[in-house]
Amino acid sequence: MHTRQTPALDRLRLAAAVLVVAIHTDPLGSFAPDANWWLTRVLARLAVPCFAMLTGHFLARSQWWGLGRFCRRTALLYGAAVALYLPLNLYAGAWPDLRDLLLDGTFYHLWYFPAILLAAGLGRLLDRAGRAGLWLAGALYLAGLGGDSWYGLAVHLPGMGAFYAGVSCLWQYTRNGLFFLPLFVLLGARMQQAPPSRRCAGLALAALGGMTLEAALLRGLDAVRHDSMYLLLPLAAAGAFGWALGQNAGRDRQARRLSVLVYLLHPWCIVLLRGVARFFGCRALLVDNSAVHFGGVLALSVVLGVGADKALAALRTELPARTLPPHARAWREVDLGALRHNVRALRGALPAGCTLTAVVKADAYGHGAVAVARCLWGQGVRDFAVACPAEGMALRRAGIGGQILVLGWTDPACAPLLRRWRLTAAVTGLDHAKALSAAGVPLTVQLAVDTGMHRLGIPASDTDALVAVFALPHLKVTGVFSHLCTSDGRSEPDRAFAQAQCRRFAHALAVLRARSLDPGQTHLQASYGVLNPACTGGQVFDTARVGIALYGVYSDAAPVDRPPDLRPVLCLRARVAAVQSLAPGEGAGYGLAFVARRPTRLAVLAIGYADGIPRNFGETGGVVLLHGVRCPAVGRVCMDQMLVDATDLPGALGAGDRATLIGTDGGQTLSAEEVAGRCGTITNELLARLSPRLGLVVRDA
Numbered sequence: 246m247h248t249r250q251t252p253a254l255d256r257l258r259l260a261a262a263v264l265v266v267a268i269h270t271d272p273l274g275s276f277a278p279d280a281n282w283w284l285t286r287v288l289a290r291l292a293v294p295c296f297a298m299l300t301g302h303f304l305a306r307s308q309w310w311g312l313g314r315f316c317r318r319t320a321l322l323y324g325a326a327v328a329l330y331l332p333l334n335l336y337a338g339a340w341p342d343l344r345d346l347l348l349d350g351t352f353y354h355l356w357y358f359p360a361i362l363l364a365a366g367l368g369r370l371l372d373r374a375g376r377a378g379l380w381l382a383g384a385l386y387l388a389g390l391g392g393d394s395w396y397g398l399a400v401h402l403p404g405m406g407a408f409y410a411g412v413s414c415l416w417q418y419t420r421n422g423l424f425f426l427p428l429f430v431l432l433g434a435r436m437q438q439a440p441p442s443r444r445c446a447g448l449a450l451a452a453l454g455g456m457t458l459e460a461a462l463l464r465g466l467d468a469v470r471h472d473s474m475y476l477l478l479p480l481a482a483a484g485a486f487g488w489a490l491g492q493n494a495g496r497d498r499q500a501r502r503l504s505v506l507v508y509l510l511h512p513w514c515i516v517l518l519r520g521v522a523r524f525f526g527c528r529a530l531l532v533d534n535s536a537v538h539f540g541g542v543l544a545l546s547v548v549l550g551v552g553a554d555k556a557l558a559a560l561r562t563e564l565p566a567r568t569l570p571p572h573a574r575a576w577r578e579v580d581l582g583a584l585r586h587n588v589r590a591l592r593g594a595l596p597a598g599c600t601l602t603a604v605v606k607a608d609a610y611g612h613g614a615v616a617v618a619r620c621l622w623g624q625g626v627r628d629f630a631v632a633c634p635a636e637g638m639a640l641r642r643a644g645i646g647g648q649i650l651v652l653g654w655t656d657p658a659c660a661p662l663l664r665r666w667r668l669t670a671a672v673t674g675l676d677h678a679k680a681l682s683a684a685g686v687p688l689t690v691q692l693a694v695d696t697g698m699h700r701l702g703i704p705a706s707d708t709d710a711l712v713a714v715f716a717l718p719h720l721k722v723t724g725v726f727s728h729l730c731t732s733d734g735r736s737e738p739d740r741a742f743a744q745a746q747c748r749r750f751a752h753a754l755a756v757l758r759a760r761s762l763d764p765g766q767t768h769l770q771a772s773y774g775v776l777n778p779a780c781t782g783g784q785v786f787d788t789a790r791v792g793i794a795l796y797g798v799y800s801d802a803a804p805v806d807r808p809p810d811l812r813p814v815l816c817l818r819a820r821v822a823a824v825q826s827l828a829p830g831e832g833a834g835y836g837l838a839f840v841a842r843r844p845t846r847l848a849v850l851a852i853g854y855a856d857g858i859p860r861n862f863g864e865t866g867g868v869v870l871l872h873g874v875r876c877p878a879v880g881r882v883c884m885d886q887m888l889v890d891a892t893d894l895p896g897a898l899g900a901g902d903r904a905t906l907i908g909t910d911g912g913q914t915l916s917a918e919e920v921a922g923r924c925g926t927i928t929n930e931l932l933a934r935l936s937p938r939l940g941l942v943v944r945d946a
């Protein structure tokens with residue numbers, strides 16, 4: 246189906262690039278100087294703010310995870326631009342110095358690059374700072390404004406003369422550095438939903454009208470030092486941006502690239518056109534006629550831009566791709582929309598006052614811990630739990646903040662790493678606590694209490710030991726938790742045991758509080774403690790550590806007290822590597838464990854036990870979807886391949902076709918619960934064993 250889309254934001258970018266060309270070529274200069282003034286000194290001043298707003302908008306839309314990549318790419322582009330303009334620097338006899346490079350840009354339009362790098366980094370901090378961020382960005386803008394078009398007035402304020410003299414030691418104009426772009430990056434970041442489009446258009450037009458008066462007044466007062474900034478410019482730019490945001494659907498990558506190339510190349514085109522005019526002696530037409538000059542520069546910029554775009558594209562296709570397509574062999578598909586839905590559903594299922602701790606151990610149960618944690622961060626989740634320090638470090642390296650609790654035993658030798666990566670260790674016994682304390686590094690820890698599972702933790706009855714941990718030097722106890730071991734069962738004994746665990750936990754907390762010790766964050770339930778609330782008799786703690794349910798699946802097919810509306814997040818798929826025809830009596834695979842009884846068509850799938858498929862999958866009744874039809878797994882699963890009997894599958898089958906091991910294909914679904922059941926295990930094990938060597942396709946609808 247073809248739907249018409251308006252990539253308004255990318256068109257806005259292109260329009261902004263054209264306006265920048267206008268600023269540098271004065272299109273109406275030789276006909277109507279006043280109109281030209283309005284076009285280039287008022288209207289076109291919207292262009293650069295729009296660029297910055299687009300940057301802020303797209304960076305904030307993905308929670309600023311792309312900031313590092315943006316900065317690397319922008320720095321690379323800037324480097325290329327510096328090299329491109331070096332001949333003109335040399336021709337003009339001015340070799341750019343380090344100050345130009347880092348602060349003002351090495352050519353007149355290149356100021357934007359150092360400024361946007363600074364503003365993007367600052368924008369992230371300002372965005373995190375809430376309302377204060379907006380005030381600060383506004384204050385910076387006002388300070389810059391006084392050094393720009395309001396200079397003649399602002400300089401008379403006490404101290405401002407010295408201030409602007411100081412600033413001008415760093416930047417040629419207050420537009421160039423700290424003062425101008427951060428506000429627009431922040432406005433773009435904050436405008437994620439479009440306000441009503443009519444109001445935006447109205448605001449943009451009214452602000453533009455006001456800005457015209459403002460500019461005319463300042464010009465009349467001879468106050469203008471430079472004319473990039475006006476008091477009403479942020480309103481006009483926000484209005485224009487909001488209006489485009491409201492129309493926006495889809496994207497136009499070519500427009501996006503072309504706008505950058507036109508911006509980059511047009512000063513060279515001005516020089517080239519002048520050269521041509523001089524050579525052919527047609528200066529009067531090509532340069533002195535301002536409209537022809539503007540049109541010529543723009544056309545040349547577009548032609549060179551399109552050419553450069555093509556050349557770069559050809560270069561890209563000639564280079565081998567740096568990464569394999571993730572679905573080249575066998576892969577997981579992770580649906581972030583489903584993950585977000587589950588967060589909402591689970592928060593709805595939690596008792597009031599109980600927050601969600603996301604358990605993302607074992608690569609988020611095979612779902613890709615970084616992608617999952619980043620998505621959850623965007624949903625406001627700030628508490629994460631992992632099994633070991635290495636998992637926590639991987640999340641921190643990916644930029645995840647908040648609390649990361651290491652649930653398992655941690656070697657006290659890891660204490661400096663825990664500190665370095667701000668990981669919270671679980672104290673699993675009094676001796677463990679003493680060893681962690683003896684490392685002499687300040688650590689935050691949570692106290693594991695054993696309420697009857699007999700796995701990890703200080704026994705709930707050993708209250709002296711619990712109390713003793715609080716007195717150990719270097720350890721700061723920020724929470725106390727325990728773990729239920731029968732909450733997935735609904736039998737009378739299971740339930741009675743869980744309730745007893747809950748009572749012991751509550752008693753241990755009461756003992757600590759009676760000694761005036763603050764247990765901090767308290768938690769007992771995992772997924773099944775939430776799904777079967779009767780197991781805790783309705784007791785509420787500060788948070789619940791939810792793992793399997795977050796991924797939209799149950800451990801098995803057994804019913805629960807209160808099933809929330811969960812959606813499975815993961816599909817597991819693999820490609821057909823080969824199709825084999827066997828005559829009756831022929832065998833296949835290791836040990837020839839499969840023997841054909843009839844003329845048989847076997848599909849060899851490119852997935853094996855090293856990817857997480859149990860070796861005995863064929864013997865325990867495993868099935869796979871091929872073209873939406875259930876086909877039995879046969880023979881022994883190999884390390885990297887497995888065999889499927891596709892004889893009863895109607896139609897052709899060939900190498901490269903897609904098989905589904907978990908998920909939906911052609912109206913048929915293999916749920917994780919069913920597959921785990923066929924493997925004789927629970928989904929937790931099946932998913933946690935999925936190998937990181939599987940590709941990861943993240944869908945973010």
Ligand SMILES: *Cc1c(COP(=O)(O)O)cnc(C)c1O
Pocket residue numbers: 604606652728770771772773790791792793794929
């Ligand atoms: C793994 C784990 C969880 C999460 O369990 P689910 O049943 O997947 O929700 C919670 N707490 C502890 C201590 C764990 O080890």
